Amino acid sequence: MDRRDFIRTAAGTGAVLAARPGAFVRDLYAFQETANLSHVEARYYIKLPDREIECQLCPRKCRLGDKERGYCGVRENDGGTYYTLVYGxxxxxxxxxxxxxxxxxxxxxxxxxxxxxxxxxxxxxxxxxxxxxxxxxxxxxxxxxxxxxxxxxxxxxxxxxxxxxxxxxxxxxxxxxxxxxxxxxxxxxxxxxxxxxxxxxxxxxxxxxxxxxxxxxxxxxxxxxxxxxxxxxxxxxxxxxxxxxxxxxxxxxxxxxxxxxxxxxxxxxxxxxxxxxxxxxxxxxxxxxxxxxxxxxxxxxxxxxxxxxxxxxxxxxxxxxxxxxxxxxxxxNTWCPTCRTLLIRRNGFAVEENAIKGGACPSCRNPVPGIWA
Amino acid sequence: MTESLVVIVRGRGVRSRGGEIAPAVLARIYERGLGLLTGQTGAEEALRTLFAPSDKVGIKINAIAGRELTSPPAVTLPFAGLFSRIGIADRNVVIWDRTNRELRAAGYALNADGPGPRILGTDTAGVGYDAEPFVHRNIASRISAVLTDRVTASVSFAILKDHGLAGVTAGMKNYFGAIHNPNKYHDDHCDPFVAELFDAPPVRTRHRLTVLDALVVQCHRGPAFHAAWAAPAESLIFGTDPVAVDAAGWRLVERLRKEKGLPTLAEEGRPPLYLQTAERLGLGRAAEADIRLLEDEV
Structure with missing residues (x-):
């Protein structure tokens, strides 16, 4: 996928997410008939007798009979094997x-x-x-x-x-x-x-x-x-x-x-x-x-x-x-906790100024924790 | 208070070992069951007491378990056909479930707009779920537009099964297939969710009749098919009290479990608690003493 193609499809996704529910739901459900589901075996579950399974991924530990789906709605027991339906x-x-x-x-x-x-x-x-x-x-x-x-x-x-x-x-x-x-x-x-x-x-x-x-x-x-x-x-x-x-x-x-x-x-x-x-x-x-x-x-x-x-x-x-x-x-904004220097000025999601140098405050050289480069 | 009436009609030979349905026996079951339920002479007169010619009837089936454990077309189509006898056109009768994929897998030929009763899943193009969740007590779900847009009267035509979470799945839990997020209601043995979903006005105000398919009852390890615990009960169960008919179904499951030497659902820690909740909500009657059970055979 090239950049142009990606931006086009990503923009389409954004439009879907932003759409009003009334239009969104009916239109989306029209796609169900050709539902794009994966059938990849899940990790972190145990097999039980009689085609039951117990999911070990999250604290819910859903115990499911054959054909049943976890609380998440995207992992399903099919014949005693647990599958993720959303891989890729x-x-x-x-x-x-x-x-x-x-x-x-x-x-x-x-x-x-x-x-x-x-x-x-x-x-x-x-x-x-x-x-x-x-x-x-x-x-x-x-x-x-x-x-x-x-x-x-x-x-x-x-x-x-x-x-x-x-x-x-x-x-x-x-x-x-x-x-x-x-x-x-x-x-x-x-x-x-x-x-x-x-x-x-x-x-x-x-x-x-x-x-x-x-x-x-x-x-x-x-x-x-x-x-x-x-x-x-x-x-x-x-x-x-x-x-x-x-x-x-x-x-x-x-x-x-x-x-x-x-x-x-x-x-x-x-x-x-x-x-x-x-x-x-x-x-x-x-x-x-x-x-x-x-x-x-x-x-x-x-x-x-x-x-x-x-x-x-x-x-x-x-x-x-x-x-x-x-x-x-x-x-x-991010301020140095030691000398109160303004380190990063933000406005919404935009970074207007970033003074951090080498992961530290430019004034007092106090390290600022994080991933900076 | 009068008792709630539930009718169980057994038709010996109605279903062969290979799964073939004997149409004549099935027809007699419908005539007898609906007649006894309503005090009428037969199915046609019975349906007139429950439905109006202006109704649009939805027959909600449960196709999750595939061909081996879904009410087949040979059982549901003759039932759907009864409505034409009371002036409801075929196009105003719909056999439905949540997905076309599951309906096809269960042996149904989809029919969104052709002759005969409609057969479709909620995922049919142009159908879908309501846009906003319907909020009622602990329920917040989008409801199938089949139910909310296309149906004025609903029949829960549910296959009777043991259910690993709810204890049993019957007429009330069948409506889990009418919402977009049933997986969110599996906690605490699906209680109070089964009862509260049924109590939600879009369901409660449309529901008129429950028919439980107990031709073969999966009495253990449901809702999927397991041959070892699939008991041929050769029966259909009819009721207008949704709680009473499910309670009767549960007792049949217990009886079949006992015959197979299985512990009770309570002993397994999963009695169908939703029945008591449903009774508390005033949806019907669950206690054995409050249910008049008529059993017959054709």
Whole structure:
């Protein structure tokens, strides 16, 4: 695929994602008849008697009879063998600023070739991409985009990284893993944008082939996870700790939803936990909620809330705390925690100024953690 | 409160070992079953009490398990044909499930606009799912436009099976095939999701009749076909109380399991909890004492 062809098809994908649901659904479903599904054996599952299986990929551990599909909607038991239906089948592919993921300490100002398949292993009521994450594999238009082609497309389009994003990459683990291997051969980095509900063994294996992981910590209470995510908090915290122990980069995002997870004391506890378990250098992003999917009755997060939560986390000792989805806000910028020099000035997804030299502050030479070149 | 009536009609020889259907026996099952259910003399009179000539009737089948364990055309087409006798044109009767692929695999010839009853999946071009999720209690799902756009009256024509998660799959769970995300409702033995989906107005207000296909009952390791636990019960089960008919189906599954020396579903830790939830929601009656079971044979 050449650059021109890629941009054309990527633009088409963007149009699909941006379309109004009313037009989007009926049109997409017309494609189901020729559903583009893979039939590649999944990794991380165990075979049980009578053609049953148990998936070991995520903490749900779906136990499925023959013909049944996992909670994710993209992995299916067929005759006692578990298959991924989305290997090499991207339903979204775009070139995005890496800041959109958001990664603020990874190659700032560069583009990330971003891909996703259908499916997700949770069901967040506030999902921003529910039209691809909360559907089964055959309910979206999927493009053939095998790992080698993804890596080649990133190279051809001068993207120094590939992001596995939009839906939940855990559910297309095999596709992501093999793409990351192909990418590394071409010196292209792999960035994972995940909710962190993945079991330790596959996660640890993944950290050997990718370069950075951003984990959405959706709240710091199990009650929120139960009611609004349909998942559990504890495995996410374990995933954060595991990634922090590896030699890869970690950032954490906290989407602030008015009245649901914006209690200052809850956020203070979370900041303390991050400081203790991960350290002061991990970037923490407080991002603004926009009414979406099943939560349309709440307003967008007030800017004052985001700023006050950012201040709490800074006061607790975290050094790189950001606000997100507020273009032009001071909280988008990176400051040296030692001498307060402005290191990176951002405006939305754009990097307007980057003063970091050799991974350090140009004034005090204090190292700034991240991937800078 | 009066009991809920459920009718089980057995037709000896209705299905051969090879799966061939005896049309004459099947026709007698329909006549007897629908007649007993409604207190009428036969199927035609019975259907008049349940449907109006102006209705557009959807017959929702469950084709997930392929040819070996799906109600075949030889069973559902004669049922669909009964509606012409009460003035509902063939074009206003649709046999449907979620995908054309599964319907074809189960032996159906698709018919989106030709003569005879329509046979189509939700994935037929121009059909699809509603654009926005329908939110009801714990349910948030796009509902098939077959149900919401093309049907005024729905029959859940469900194959009766053991189900590894829900305990049993019967008439109510059949509507999992009418939504885009059934995989999101497998937690906690599919409870309360089976009942709450049925309770959602697009389903509840259209549902008129349940017919459970118990010609062969997969009484263990469902929903897929496993020959060792497929019991030829040679029966169809009829009911207008969706909970009662599923409860009767469950008890038949338990009886067949016992005959094969299997533990009860409760002993396996997966009783069909959704039945109690459905009863609490006022959708029907689950307790054996509240169900009048009429068993007959043709």
């Amino acid at each position: 089948k991207a339903c979204a592919r775009n070139i995005d600023p890496v800041e959109k993921k958001p990664f603020f300490h990874v190659l700032p100002g560069t583009a990330a070739l971003s891909i996703a398949s259908a499916g997700c292993n949770v069901n967040c009521k506030f999902c921003q991409n529910w039209e691809i994450s909360q559907v089964r594999a055959e309910q979206v238009t999927a493009y053939d985009f095998p790992p080698r082609d993804v890596a080649a497309a990133a190279e051809a389009n001068r993207c120094p990284s590939i992001a596995y994003t939009y839906s939940e990459p855990t559910v297309f683990y095999e596709y992501m893993f093999d793409t990351a291997v192909e990418a590394r051969r071409r010196n292209i980095r792999s960035l994972v944008v995940t909710g962190g509900l993945i079991n330790p063994e596959p996660l640890e294996a993944l950290t050997k082939v990718v370069d950075a992981i951003k984990i959405d910590l959706k709240a710091f209470t199990q009650a929120f996870y139960k009611d609004y995510v349909r998942g559990d908090l504890a495995p996410v915290l374990e995933a954060i700790k595991l990634v922090a122990r590896q030699k890869i980069w970690l950032e954490i995002v906290y989407l602030v939803i008015p009245t649901l997870n914006d209690e200052p004391e809850e956020v203070r506890k979370m900041a303390r936990w991050i400081l203790k378990e991960v350290g002061p250098g991990v970037p923490l992003h407080f991002t603004r909620f926009t009414p979406m999917y099943l939560i349309k009755n709440l307003p967008p997060t007030p800017l004052s809330t985001l700023r006050s939560l950012r201040k709490i986390a800074l006061d607790e000792g975290l050094q790189y705390v950001y606000t997100g989805n507020i273009p032009g806000d001071e909280g988008e």
